[in-house]
Amino acid sequence: MTLRLTSICFAVLTSVAAPASADDLDDVMHALAGRRHGEVSFVERQFLSLLKKPLDSSGELLYDAPDRLEKRTLEPHPESLLLSGNVLTVERGHHSHVLDLQSYPQVLPFIESIRGTLAGDRTALERMFRLQFSGNLARWTLVLVPLDAEVAKAVAEVRIEGAKDDLLQVEIRQADGDRSLMTLHAPVGQ
Amino acid sequence: MRARRARVIAPWLIGVVAAAWIVAHANYVTDLSAFLPAKPTPLQKQLIDQLRDGPASRLILIALEDGDAHARAHVSLGMAQRLRGDTEFSSVDNGEPVSAQRDRDFLFQHRYLLSDAVTAERFSAAGLRAAIEETIENLASSSGLMLKSLVPHDPTGEMLHLIDELARTQGPRTQNGVWASADGARTLLVVQTAAAGSDTDAQERALNAISTAFRASVTAAGSAASAVQLRMSGPGVFAVAARAKIKRAVTRLSIVSSLLVIGVLLSVYRSIAALILGLLPVATGALFGIAAVALAFGAVHGITLGFGITLIGESVDYSIYFFIQSLRRDAQGAASGSWQRRLWPTIRLGMLTSVCGFASLLPSGFPGLAQLGLYSISGLIAAALVTRFVLPVLLPHGFKVRDVTPLGVWIGRRRDSLRRFGGVAVAGAACALAIIALSVLYQHRATLWNRELSTLSPISLQDQRYDATLRSDLGAANVLDLVIVTGPSLEAVLGGAERAKVPLQSLIDSGAIGEFDSPANYLPSLATQQNRRSALPDRQVLQERLRTAVAGLDLEADQLSPFVNDVEAARHGALIAVEDLHGTSLSSGFGALILHQSGHWSALLPLHAVNGAAAPDIDVARVSAALAAAHLQDTQVLDLKAQTDALYASYLHEAIRLSLCGFALIVLLLLFALRSPLRVARVLAPLVLAVLAVAAGLAACGQELTILHLVGMLLIVAVGSNYALFFDNEGPKQRDETSPLTLASLGIANLSTVIAFGLLSFSQVPVLAALGETVAPGAFLALVFSAVMTSRAPPSAGSADTADA
Numbered sequence: 003m004t005l006r007l008t009s010i011c012f013a014v015l016t017s018v019a020a021p022a023s024a025d026d027l028d029d030v031m032h033a034l035a036g037r038r039h040g041e042v043s044f045v046e047r048q049f050l051s052l053l054k055k056p057l058d059s060s061g062e063l064l065y066d067a068p069d070r071l072e073k074r075t076l077e078p079h080p081e082s083l084l085l086s087g088n089v090l091t092v093e094r095g096h097h098s099h100v101l102d103l104q105s106y107p108q109v110l111p112f113i114e115s116i117r118g119t120l121a122g123d124r125t126a127l128e129r130m131f132r133l134q135f136s137g138n139l140a141r142w143t144l145v146l147v148p149l150d151a152e153v154a155k156a157v158a159e160v161r162i163e164g165a166k167d168d169l170l171q172v173e174i175r176q177a178d179g180d181r182s183l184m185t186l187h188a189p190v191g192q
Numbered sequence: 193m194r195a196r197r198a199r200v201i202a203p204w205l206i207g208v209v210a211a212a213w214i215v216a217h218a219n220y221v222t223d224l225s226a227f228l229p230a231k232p233t234p235l236q237k238q239l240i241d242q243l244r245d246g247p248a249s250r251l252i253l254i255a256l257e258d259g260d261a262h263a264r265a266h267v268s269l270g271m272a273q274r275l276r277g278d279t280e281f282s283s284v285d286n287g288e289p290v291s292a293q294r295d296r297d298f299l300f301q302h303r304y305l306l307s308d309a310v311t312a313e314r315f316s317a318a319g320l321r322a323a324i325e326e327t328i329e330n331l332a333s334s335s336g337l338m339l340k341s342l343v344p345h346d347p348t349g350e351m352l353h354l355i356d357e358l359a360r361t362q363g364p365r366t367q368n369g370v371w372a373s374a375d376g377a378r379t380l381l382v383v384q385t386a387a388a389g390s391d392t393d394a395q396e397r398a399l400n401a402i403s404t405a406f407r408a409s410v411t412a413a414g415s416a417a418s419a420v421q422l423r424m425s426g427p428g429v430f431a432v433a434a435r436a437k438i439k440r441a442v443t444r445l446s447i448v449s450s451l452l453v454i455g456v457l458l459s460v461y462r463s464i465a466a467l468i469l470g471l472l473p474v475a476t477g478a479l480f481g482i483a484a485v486a487l488a489f490g491a492v493h494g495i496t497l498g499f500g501i502t503l504i505g506e507s508v509d510y511s512i513y514f515f516i517q518s519l520r521r522d523a524q525g526a527a528s529g530s531w532q533r534r535l536w537p538t539i540r541l542g543m544l545t546s547v548c549g550f551a552s553l554l555p556s557g558f559p560g561l562a563q564l565g566l567y568s569i570s571g572l573i574a575a576a577l578v579t580r581f582v583l584p585v586l587l588p589h590g591f592k593v594r595d596v597t598p599l600g601v602w603i604g605r606r607r608d609s610l611r612r613f614g615g616v617a618v619a620g621a622a623c624a625l626a627i628i629a630l631s632v633l634y635q636h637r638a639t640l641w642n643r644e645l646s647t648l649s650p651i652s653l654q655d656q657r658y659d660a661t662l663r664s665d666l667g668a669a670n671v672l673d674l675v676i677v678t679g680p681s682l683e684a685v686l687g688g689a690e691r692a693k694v695p696l697q698s699l700i701d702s703g704a705i706g707e708f709d710s711p712a713n714y715l716p717s718l719a720t721q722q723n724r725r726s727a728l729p730d731r732q733v734l735q736e737r738l739r740t741a742v743a744g745l746d747l748e749a750d751q752l753s754p755f756v757n758d759v760e761a762a763r764h765g766a767l768i769a770v771e772d773l774h775g776t777s778l779s780s781g782f783g784a785l786i787l788h789q790s791g792h793w794s795a796l797l798p799l800h801a802v803n804g805a806a807a808p809d810i811d812v813a814r815v816s817a818a819l820a821a822a823h824l825q826d827t828q829v830l831d832l833k834a835q836t837d838a839l840y841a842s843y844l845h846e847a848i849r850l851s852l853c854g855f856a857l858i859v860l861l862l863l864f865a866l867r868s869p870l871r872v873a874r875v876l877a878p879l880v881l882a883v884l885a886v887a888a889g890l891a892a893c894g895q896e897l898t899i900l901h902l903v904g905m906l907l908i909v910a911v912g913s914n915y916a917l918f919f920d921n922e923g924p925k926q927r928d929e930t931s932p933l934t935l936a937s938l939g940i941a942n943l944s945t946v947i948a949f950g951l952l953s954f955s956q957v958p959v960l961a962a963l964g965e966t967v968a969p970g971a972f973l974a975l976v977f978s979a980v981m982t983s984r985a986p987p988s989a990g991s992a993d994t995a996d997a
Contacts, residue, residue, distance in 0.1 A: 048332060052343055052751060053747060058332070075332075078332065079333065
């Protein structure tokens with residue numbers, strides 16, 4: 003872990019001097035932007051200091067360019083989070099809530115980090131995060147650090163790993179040390 | 193002579209000055225009160241409270257249109273910020289989470305008293321375990337992050353439960369951080385005025401404040417916002433617009449019709465002195481009419497002033513008769529007393545006939561009608577008395593108006609050409625006309641009367657539709673369907689609201705209603721709070737149960753010590769009082785749902801229709817049945833629109849009944865004065881025929897008749913009775929030879945009446961237009977029919993019988 007962080011720091015430091023890395027980021031962004039539709043299954047594991055054991059959930063993620071993202075949790079409790087434009091619709095049981103993302107600045111980075119990455123929208127990502135890129139198109143890691151101080155109180159960083167235009171893993175590290183790790187797989191049969 | 197003059201003029205002047213003082217100091221209102229019952233039933237009382245002071249009456253809906261969404265959001269934020277600092281408004285909502293932190297603090301602090309999930313069972317070991325298991329499950333969900341920090345304090349999830357409950361009646365969607373319509377075309381704000389909706393002055397100030405805030409916000413938002421447009425709707429907006437409209441219409445119509453009538457009189461009299469003298473009865477009548485209303489009712493409704501124009505129509509006739517008939521004095525060289533002897537009895541009878549007609553309106557429960565009745569009675573009496581006593585003494589020596597004999601001769605010829613047909617032919621034509629009119633009315637019997645109060649509203653249908661659009665945009669309860677719980681104290685009505693929750697929840701479950709609001713969601717009754725508080729176990733017991741509850745769960749009991757402390761604090765804490773709500777957004781929500789008037793409390797539970805239902809109407813009967821089945825006392829469902837329409841329909845029935853009584857009174861009066869049923873029939877036949885013809889004409893044109901059309905018909909009889917009495921009075925004595933002068937004065941009087949009422953029919957204010965379109969043609973027909981039918985020999989008796997029937 004320490005080794006990896008060091009390498010990221012190194013990557014960040016060198017990114018200024020070595021534009022090659024920035025080119026790699028653009029390559030990845032370009033590849034991601036080329037994908038119009040995505041459908042993967044996910045397994046999410048949350049590590050909370052409050053609980054003795056991690057919490058597991060699973061379901062599927064659906065993406066349609068440029069700005070529709072749906073997270074459908076199937077286990078242990080069905081829930082749907084649908085982000086379309088700036089409107090987030092949450093459905094649980096009989097309840098359905100429609101939220102305007104703009105009104106929930108604390109929720110925004112969670113969603114924007116994944117959606118912006120899926121869309122390959124570097125400008126949108128840079129509006130909200132400091133970007134740290136390492137690796138190359140074949141295998142890359144993108145670390146997003148919130149720029150906003152309020153957001154940084156909740157989220158330390160979002161760490162996305164991928165290969166070409168596939169996302170493999172999304173890790174959200176919260177400021178209090180809790181974290182969640184979401185692993186993505188192409189669904190069976192694809 | 194001089195002494196006699198003083199004896200007449202002094203009381204008149206004193207009266208005028210007194211009346212002018214009363215008029216100047218009278219209280220003028222333009223709210224809905226003219227259309228509301230004077231002696232309400234308890235349910236009607238609640239209805240009136242609602243319309244005047246209820247939360248619905250204080251709501252102003254604001255829409256920002258055009259321009260782009262960002263600019264609109266900017267303007268919305270700017271306006272809200274400016275309006276929140278204004279004491280005219282008790283709440284300003286645009287979707288911004290302004291008091292979100294205070295709301296959360298309030299809910300969190302009082303969660304064990306507010307949450308309806310708090311029961312003794314929930315705090316048993318098994319109940320705690322179930323609640324904690326659910327909380328752990330929730331941690332894995334999207335709300336987990338928000339929930340995480342709460343768990344040590346609130347492992348049973350009361351806070352989440354409260355937020356869910358309050359979010360059930362969710363507002364509109366938000367766009368760029370502020371409320372917007374579902375299609376995103378409009379940015380929305382809702383403000384509530386501090387003053388009651390019936391306080392039109394305050395409403396107008398509030399609207400001005402909103403416009404000012406809008407302009408300032410547009411300027412501050414820069415050039416991008418310059419295209420943004422402001423639109424407002426709501427009861428206050430309507431009231432202000434209606435008042436302006438009525439004021440404008442009344443002013444304009446009074447001026448125009450006065451000018452036209454003055455023009456007619458000038459061209460007839462060719463004398464400024466005569467004109468001024470001629471308008472004295474009118475002005476005195478109007479002054480006395482308003483003064484009488486102000487004294488009797490305490491307040492004069494704006495619309496009553498509108499009817500002032502109608503008084504010009506009839507009272508100007510008196511002076512016309514007086515001046516023109518005074519010509520005859522010169523021709524015959526008679527003393528000045530001849531007018532008083534010859535014509536005054538006829539005018540007096542005509543005036544009394546009108547008074548009888550209007551007197552029938554006095555007992556009406558519809559204050560608007562009662563005011564109109566009193567206004568007309570006192571105005572007509574005053575005008576007639578001024579004509580009779582004041583005008584003769586004011587006449588200058590050598591006063592002379594133009595000789596209008598040629599006009600009379602011309603009118604006489606027109607009439608004679610009609611009278612060439614024999615009496616049988618006239619009677620036959622009258623019968624035929626009556627039969628045609630009656631059959632038209634019979635054909636339209638189903639749609640003859642309009643029973644909706646909204647048809648009297650000066651608000652255009654377009655504006656009413658826009659209001660409905662904004663309401664559905666806001667997803668707000670339509671505030672037309674309410675459950676009302678009444679009681680002697682706040683505690684009583686909150687308890688009632690809590691009991692009503694059970695049947696209402698079952699109505700939601702069965703899909704009859706979508707949701708409902710309740711003040712008890714914001715502030716439970718003290719009894720309920722006490723029950724919840726006593727359901728909380730003491731520290732020792734809770735700790736023990738908690739250990740049992742979390743055994744085998746992924747949570748350590750020790751981590752929940754903040755929970756144990758909070759519960760202990762809640763057990764010893766005070767109950768929530770109304771004051772504790774201050775500073776939260778819950779305060780305005782609660783205040784909107786509680787009414788307190790003279791020791792009488794009401795809790796309002798607005799019903800929301802099912803979302804996306806094909807018919808957004810709520811089945812009020814079903815709600816009513818559910819409430820009745822639950823045996824709830826002092827709990828009723830109020831369908832505002834149905835109730836107001838029912839109220840109006842009852843006025844209409846009452847007005848029809850009273851008008852018929854008035855007609856009967858007129859018949860009795862004429863029987864007494866004329867002492868001949870035949871003559872009474874002859875006088876009334878043309879008037880009844882005119883009324884029938886006008887009613888049939890309106891019905892044939894697709895016009896549904898309202899209460900004001902009915903008043904118009906009464907006016908036809910009132911004005912027309914003068915004509916008929918003149919013909920009746922002159923006819924037999926002069927051997928069927930009505931003098932040209934009488935004909936001329938009747939013609940001129942009729943022309944001025946038709947002008948005054950004809951103008952009214954073009955008014956944008958429905959009540960005035962209804963009156964105009966009835967009286968203008970009616971007065972003309974009454975003159976023509978009277979001229980042809982009344983001054984004839986007996987055969988017309990047949991037609992009178994038919995028309996009467």
